[in-house]
Amino acid sequence: MENNESTESSTKKSSSSKKERVVVVSTVRTPFVKSFGVFEQETALSLSLRVASEVISKTGVQASDIDECIWGVVIPQTKNANLAREIVLFSGLPTTIAGFTLNKACNSSLQTAEIAADRILLGKNKLVLAGGVEVLSDVPIPFSDEARRFLTKMSRARSFKERLSLIGSVNPKWFLPKPPALAEPFTGLTMGEHAEIMTVKNNVSRARQDELAYKSHINAASAIEAGYLKDEIVPVWTGKDKNIFVDKDNMVRADTSIESMAKLKPVFDKRNGTITAANSSPLTDGAAVALLASESYVKEKKLPYLGYIVDTVTVAVDPNDQLLIGPAYAIPKILKRNNLTKDDIDIFEIHEAFAGQVLSCLDSMNNETFCREKLDSSLFGTIPPSKINIQGGAIAIGHPFGATGARLIGNALRILKRKGGKYAVVAVCAAGGMGMAMLLESK
Numbered sequence: 288m289e290n291n292e293s294t295e296s297s298t299k300k301s302s303s304s305k306k307e308r309v310v311v312v313s314t315v316r317t318p319f320v321k322s323f324g325v326f327e328q329e330t331a332l333s334l335s336l337r338v339a340s341e342v343i344s345k346t347g348v349q350a351s352d353i354d355e356c357i358w359g360v361v362i363p364q365t366k367n368a369n370l371a372r373e374i375v376l377f378s379g380l381p382t383t384i385a386g387f388t389l390n391k392a393c394n395s396s397l398q399t400a401e402i403a404a405d406r407i408l409l410g411k412n413k414l415v416l417a418g419g420v421e422v423l424s425d426v427p428i429p430f431s432d433e434a435r436r437f438l439t440k441m442s443r444a445r446s447f448k449e450r451l452s453l454i455g456s457v458n459p460k461w462f463l464p465k466p467p468a469l470a471e472p473f474t475g476l477t478m479g480e481h482a483e484i485m486t487v488k489n490n491v492s493r494a495r496q497d498e499l500a501y502k503s504h505i506n507a508a509s510a511i512e513a514g515y516l517k518d519e520i521v522p523v524w525t526g527k528d529k530n531i532f533v534d535k536d537n538m539v540r541a542d543t544s545i546e547s548m549a550k551l552k553p554v555f556d557k558r559n560g561t562i563t564a565a566n567s568s569p570l571t572d573g574a575a576v577a578l579l580a581s582e583s584y585v586k587e588k589k590l591p592y593l594g595y596i597v598d599t600v601t602v603a604v605d606p607n608d609q610l611l612i613g614p615a616y617a618i619p620k621i622l623k624r625n626n627l628t629k630d631d632i633d634i635f636e637i638h639e640a641f642a643g644q645v646l647s648c649l650d651s652m653n654n655e656t657f658c659r660e661k662l663d664s665s666l667f668g669t670i671p672p673s674k675i676n677i678q679g680g681a682i683a684i685g686h687p688f689g690a691t692g693a694r695l696i697g698n699a700l701r702i703l704k705r706k707g708g709k710y711a712v713v714a715v716c717a718a719g720g721m722g723m724a725m726l727l728e729s730k
């Protein structure tokens with residue numbers, strides 16, 4: 288595979304062997320809400336505490352059986368040194384539970400689950416909290432480098448005269464806050480600009496993007512209406528006085544229409560672009576966790592559970608090419624590794640960073656040249672839309688970067704359970720040109 292380095296987990300499929308298996312006992316997430324809104328009083332820690340304690344009480348596991356807490360967050364607050372360990376300590380869990388925090392961009396909570404799964408298979412752990420969070424309403428807003436240098440010099444100045452001369456050199460512009468950009472550090476372009484590049488390269492029309500976004504909303508709205516999302520969501524009491532009750536995702540638009548979407552102006556390439564507020568995932572606050580265990584632990588404790596993690600893969604490409612194309616590499620790869628074809632998969636959860644990015648991935652897998660040159664394989668072909676994101680995706684539900692992977696694990700396994708399917712594949716693109724796929728099996 289050209290420009291495609293990969294690492295693979297050791298969680299290889301073993302349905303028929305007697306080896307240990309990794310069980311998803313349950314997952315829990317907060318409602319996903321528009322950033323800078325109803326969760327403005329929340330923090331990465333507060334939402335993480337909510338899901339961590341809920342998944343423990345919901346499943347009835349003994350907190351003292353938890354070996355480790357692994358958490359993902361993409362834009363961490365400077366006040367959280369090691370969020371995962373803080374979740375353990377502030378939620379009153381046994382202080383013997385270790386924790387570490389990682390950042391693998393939008394793959395973060397698939398990565399926490401992969402690490403947890405690998406450690407369970409190695410026999411090191413039996414029960415692990417693997418989650419992630421993003422609260423864009425509460426991100427660090429740093430000052431410019433000039434302001435930092437000035438403040439450091441001021442704090443080290445030895446005399447009033449020295450301080451006065453430093454103050455004389457100040458430019459007020461230095462103190463304009465610099466909110467974090469959703470940009471790829473390697474290229475300097477935003478995620479949206481990279482998605483624009485992909486839609487042009489793959490010739491994805493605005494109409495197709497809007498249609499996918501429309502389906503995301505309609506599918507999510509139907510799933511909510513049917514009560515399918517209730518089991519995965521824990522309500523949050525928020526606001527200054529904790530008197531605001533939030534129990535639903537607040538960005539799903541049951542009343543959206545192709546016509547209203549078509550009226551929106553492009554955001555990232557204002558002149559020629561096709562990506563709008565409607566066909567992009569919105570800025571979102573939320574947290575999610577998957578409680579993972581060894582099958583032997585689950586059997587010993589006679590715990591109900593959702594299903595199994597069978598395997599995971601990570602891929603990476605040159606960010607200058609197609610930054611968010613990871614799923615087009617990761618999906619064929621995980622199926623090949625497990626001797627499965629796309630027809631064996633009942634449900635695909637393909638993260639919707641942007642509608643144009645999902646369509647670029649799907650079109651690439653259905654492109655002979657891409658499959659030959661990039662995947663070194665024959666044509667992968669089309670995935671029927673009836674198998675993809677059937678309860679909506681990030682465009683409608685939202686995308687708190689660190690939490691999306693854990694949401695998708697729970698969503699895919701619950702759909703399998705409800706529909707009686709066997710396998711699901713979750714695939715998520717990520718900044719840095721990375722991507723992950725996870726193969727799940729129902730109970």
Ligand SMILES: CC(=O)SCCNC(=O)CCNC(=O)[C@H](O)C(C)(C)COP(=O)(O)OP(=O)(O)OC[C@H]1O[C@@H](n2cnc3c(N)ncnc32)[C@H](O)[C@@H]1OP(=O)(O)O
Pocket residue numbers: 393469478479504540543544547548551554563564565566567568569570611639640641686716717718
């Ligand atoms: C690996 C990865 O996942 S990479 C992806 C990482 N994520 C990102 O980069 C985030 C991308 N998204 C964004 O940056 C933002 O959501 C943006 C810039 C696209 C849009 O932000 P905002 O302008 O704040 O969106 P907002 O929700 O206000 O919508 C703008 C307008 O579109 C309208 N709109 C949005 N969605 C719809 C819809 N489905 N139907 C009809 N109208 C809509 C809104 O009503 C609003 O209209 P108004 O101005 O008349 O009120």
